[in-house]
Structure formats: C-alpha cells, structure tokens
Amino acid sequence: MSFSRIIGYERNVSLLRRALATGKLSHAYLFYGIDGSGMKEAALALVEAVFCNGTDGCGECPSCRKVAGLRHPDLHHVQPDGAFIKIDQIRELQKELSYRPFEAPKKACIIEQADKMNTSAANAFLKTLEEPSGDAILILMTTHVDAVLPTILSRCQQLRFPSLSTETIASQLREKGADEDSARIAAALAGGSIERAQEIVEGDWLQTRRSLLERITALSPEEIIPLFAAAEEAAKDKDSAIHLVDLLNVFWRDILLTQSGSSEIVNTDLSPLIRSVAERNSLDRVIEKLERIARTRQALTRNANPRLAIEVLIMSLAD
Numbered sequence: 055m056s057f058s059r060i061i062g063y064e065r066n067v068s069l070l071r072r073a074l075a076t077g078k079l080s081h082a083y084l085f086y087g088i089d090g091s092g093m094k095e096a097a098l099a100l101v102e103a104v105f106c107n108g109t110d111g112c113g114e115c116p117s118c119r120k121v122a123g124l125r126h127p128d129l130h131h132v133q134p135d136g137a138f139i140k141i142d143q144i145r146e147l148q149k150e151l152s153y154r155p156f157e158a159p160k161k162a163c164i165i166e167q168a169d170k171m172n173t174s175a176a177n178a179f180l181k182t183l184e185e186p187s188g189d190a191i192l193i194l195m196t197t198h199v200d201a202v203l204p205t206i207l208s209r210c211q212q213l214r215f216p217s218l219s220t221e222t223i224a225s226q227l228r229e230k231g232a233d234e235d236s237a238r239i240a241a242a243l244a245g246g247s248i249e250r251a252q253e254i255v256e257g258d259w260l261q262t263r264r265s266l267l268e269r270i271t272a273l274s275p276e277e278i279i280p281l282f283a284a285a286e287e288a289a290k291d292k293d294s295a296i297h298l299v300d301l302l303n304v305f306w307r308d309i310l311l312t313q314s315g316s317s318e319i320v321n322t323d324l325s326p327l328i329r330s331v332a333e334r335n336s337l338d339r340v341i342e343k344l345e346r347i348a349r350t351r352q353a354l355t356r357n358a359n360p361r362l363a364i365e366v367l368i369m370s371l372a373d
C-alpha cells in the first residue's frame with residue numbers, strides 16, 4: 055500500500071510526502087477520523103516509505119511487503135488487549151524501541167485505538183513521547199480523538215481523516231471499475247467511508263439489498279415469522295445491523311424525495327417499488343419512519359441488542 059493508492063486524502067498525503075522529502079518527519083503522528091477512512095493504510099504507507107528509501111514505498115520489495123503484512127521486525131504494532139491498551143504493552147514497546155533497528159533505517163510503531171490506553175499505560179507512553187529513545191517514528195490512530203489525553207495530543211502532529219463526500223467516493227469507485235449504479239448506491243450507503251464503500255461494491259450486499267427491501271416493505275405486522283426471520287438474517291451483529299439501518303435510511307429518504315416530487319433518488323433501480331411505497335404512505339408516516347430509523351441507529355451505536363432493535367424497527371416499518 056503506497057501513498058498513491060490512498061483515496062481522498064490528498065492533503066494529508068502531500069504533507070507526509072513533503073516531510074519525507076525534506077527529512078522533516080515528526081517523531082509522533084496522531085491520525086484521527088472516522089472508522090474505515092483508510093487511516094491504517096496511510097500509517098502503513100508512511101512506514102513503507104520510511105523503510106523503503108524514498109518519498110514513496112514501492113509496495114513490492116520484501117521490506118514493503120513485510121510492513122503491509124505487519125510482520126516487519128522493525129515495525130511494532132500495538133492494539134487493545136481486551137478493552138484496553140495496558141501498561142505491559144507500553145513497556146514492551148519501550149523495550150523494542152530501545153534496540154537498534156534490524157533492517158530498516160529506524161524503528162516504527164503503529165498504535166491502533168490509541169484512545170484505549172488505560173491511565174497507567176497513557177502515563178508510561180507519555181514518557182516515550184517526551185524522551186524518544188533513538189530515532190523511532192510513532193503513529194497513533196483513533197476514531198475518538200476526544201478520548202486521548204491532551205498531553206499525548208499536544209506531543210503528536212495531528213492529521214485528520216474525515217468522512218469523504220459521496221461524490222468523492224462514487225468517482226473513486228467508478229475509477230476502479232464499478233458501474234454507475236453500484237458506485238452511486240455504495241457511496242450513498244457508505245457513511246463517508248471509502249473502505250465500507252469498497253466492501254459494498256465487492257460483496258453481495260447490493261444484490262441482497264433488493265430482495266431485503268422488497269421483503270421488508272411487503273411485510274404486514276401479522277406476518278410475524280418472516281419478520282423475525284428477516285431480522286435474524288440481517289442483524290447477525292452490531293455492524294451488519296447498522297448497515298441494514300443505513301440501507302433502510304437511504305431507501306426511506308428516497309420515498310420521501312419521491313413524495314415531494316424529486317427524481318434525485320439513490321436507488322434508481324428500485325423506483326417502481328419506491329413509488330408504490332410512496333403512494334401507500336402519507337408524508338407524516340414516512341417522516342415518522344425515518345425518525346424511527348434514526349433512533350434505532352443511535353440505539354445500536356449505544357450497544358442495544360442488534361437483533362431486538364432490528365426486529366422492533368422492521369415491525370414499525372411494516373405497512
């Protein structure tokens with residue numbers, strides 16, 4: 055994964071390239087932004103570039119491959135052990151950083167979910183930031199920058215990886231060979247995440263979407279068994295439940311748009327279904343359904359039981 059393959063964050067990439075070219079890399083970076091933004095790819099690309107002698111990693115030499123596979127002896131990788139990053143993990147990191155690099159010009163470390171350091175780990179890590187041993191490069195990543203200690207934040211150069219616009223995502227997907235419909239629908243469903251958009255295009259979600267929406271909109275509250283079967287099938291875990299809710303959100307927004315006379319809908323391939331649902335529901339009912347969808351999404355992010363939440367939602371969406 056070299057910089058050239060990172061999508062949508064040109065500003066961050068050019069900043070890192072310039073720092074590499076001028077020998078002005080920071081000792082510590084903090085990458086923060088949304089889940090699935092490609093922060094980790096950017097971190098790996100930076101380490102590849104540092105290790106592979108140049109302003110860009112080639113992505114092909116043994117060093118680049120080992121970095122990409124997180125098995126380079128000079129790249130230390132830290133992620134939460136259970137709920138937290140613990141002090142033992144930081145001590146281990148400090149020990150690693152105190153050795154001379156084996157193959158690379160310097161040591162590197164990638165810390166995922168850096169906000170998950172418990173207090174003792176964070177305090178120990180602060181020492182590493184204050185008195186870096188040797189010439190290592192530290193890259194911290196988080197989707198919850200507010201939860202990182204201010205004393206850690208202030209010692210890192212911060213790069214933000216925000217949600218990408220649907221236009222940016224759709225054009226990137228088209229560039230990679232997705233057809234017009236898939237690119238537009240995947241971009242609308244991806245919540246600003248290029249990774250999620252690629253998953254949608256490459257997986258079978260676009261195919262299952264149609265039958266799922268047809269079944270959900272055809273359900274009547276009396277058909278309790280197919281209702282629960284649909285819920286069980288669609289909400290195996292929190293992530294898939296959220297994906298389903300996002301799908302329903304875009305679909306019911308299309309219905310609202312159709313009712314207000316707009317043709318700018320996302321699911322153009324489902325327009326007959328959308329029109330028929332729009333005709334049998336009043337505007338107030340559609341708005342109420344969109345509100346329920348929004349509330350369910352919120353509950354899911356707060357760890358509501360996915361199956362139960364989806365069952366209740368699907369029941370309330372049934373005509």
Ligand SMILES: [Zn+2]
Nearest residue numbers: 106112115118
């Ligand atoms: Zn290389």
